[in-house]
Amino acid sequence: MSRIESMIKKTYEAAGSLRSADERRIKEVLRRLADSLEEQTPALLKANARDLAKQDPDSPRNDRLMLNEQRVRAIAASIRKVSRLPDPTGRLLDKRRLPNGLLVEKVSVPLGVVGAIYESRPNVTFDIAALCIRSRNACVLKGSKEAEETNKVAIALIKKALGTGGILPDCATLLPSERETVQELFTATRWVDVLIPRGSDALIRHVRENSRVPVIETGAGVCHIYVEKQADLDKAVDIVVNAKVSRPSVCNAMDCLLVDKKVAQGFLRRLRAPMEQYEVEMFAEPKAHSLLKGYPYLKKAAKEDFAREFLSLKCAVKIVEDIDEALAHIRQYSTRHSEAIVSKDKKQCERFLAEVDAAAVYTNASTRFTDGEELGLGAEIGISTQKLHARGPFALEKLVTEKWLIRGNGQIRK
Secondary structure (H helix, E strand, C coil): CCHHHHHHHHHHHHHHHHHCCCHHHHHHHHHHHHHHHHHCHHHHHHHHHHHHHCCCCCCCCHHHHCCCHHHHHHHHHHHHHHHHCCCCCCCEEEEEECCCCCEEEEEEEECCEEEEEECCCCHHHHHHHHHHHHCCCEEEEECCHHHHHHHHHHHHHHHHHHHHCCCCHHHEEECCCCCHHHHHHHCCCCCCCEEEEECCHHHHHHHHHHCCCCECCECCCCEEEEECCCCCHHHHHHHHHHHHHCCCCCCCCEEEEEEECCCHHHHHHHHHHHHHHCCCEEEECHHHHHHCCCCCCEEECCHHHHHCCCCCCEEEEEEECCHHHHHHHHHHHCCCCEEEEECCCHHHHHHHHHHCCCCEEEECCCHHHCCCCCCCCCCCCEEECCCCCCCEEECHHHCEEEEEEEECCCCCCC
8 A cells, every 4th residue: 555545545544533533523623723823823924925836926826826814714713614514514405204113214424535636725625624624524635836835734633623523634634745646545445535626737647547436527607797788887997806816826816807888998908907006918709809009018819819718917808799798609609607797787697697508607797706715615625516515616526425314113125
């Protein structure tokens, strides 16, 4: 047995201590983790600074990697919120007495051991661990080389909180960041029940195509906002700017702006100044390019730009004839993550909600709300863009499966 497989097996064997822990201990572990995270903020930030020092200072991914006091406080607050969420396990989902006297019950139970592969963002280490602890799942975490120092401090805090709460520390394991580790996870079908990739489209595709462990995808976002001809243009500007600049490196940021031709000139004129303030590069097709002429960060769009998840202060822009063309464009390029329409026409809004096939569909709101925390679910593992088991924010409620309990007194099948 390899060293990696041995680590995964220890996590599998430790998982029973989470399943048997009472509610009070589970909540106490999470509260202690949040407290220790705040107490150890200086140590965590020092480790994070060492990680950042190894990166290209101009890389847009640095925003995902970076921690500061405000972000650490937000992570701690999220962990406390998770601790207050109801236990998703042990719920009675169905109960019946059969004619032969058998008592049949269906209950929710933990998945078992959750494996996660993710890039850059060290907050994900805390998010996944907290959600798994609350749902009584053990977790095996494979972070990226970029966040290695930060993740080492994080897992030490998580293990200490588990141990002081009387739960085996091996219920949470951070695997080495080397790429070879991934192959071990792909074949760990005896010890890992589900594998969740979180990161770039290339990472997700690689995991989906190579893992023998069942995969739940958290998808990349190519998110659209369609400004319809009946839009309140001032609201539309606020929504588009927020969706692009509030945190451009995340999956729910806007990547493509679609504008109805009847309002294109007036809307793009309003949009110029706020987008220029943030130095947003706009990759425009010919019609939009003509209307944006003189904008200092204007680029000519290539076809592939409309399929890009930019993860930076860049977006594609296209003028469309009407809602039919907007819907057709979204069908062609959407990754089924988050899509939005801005319009005062309720009929068109409802049509958009009904016809767009995505995990989250909005009317008159920023796509940046596609987030477990923002939607009242607590932290999340990621945004699932698939349709089996979980779709949208993959949060606490989805970290369970079902078990049938059948109680008899000697029945035999005839």
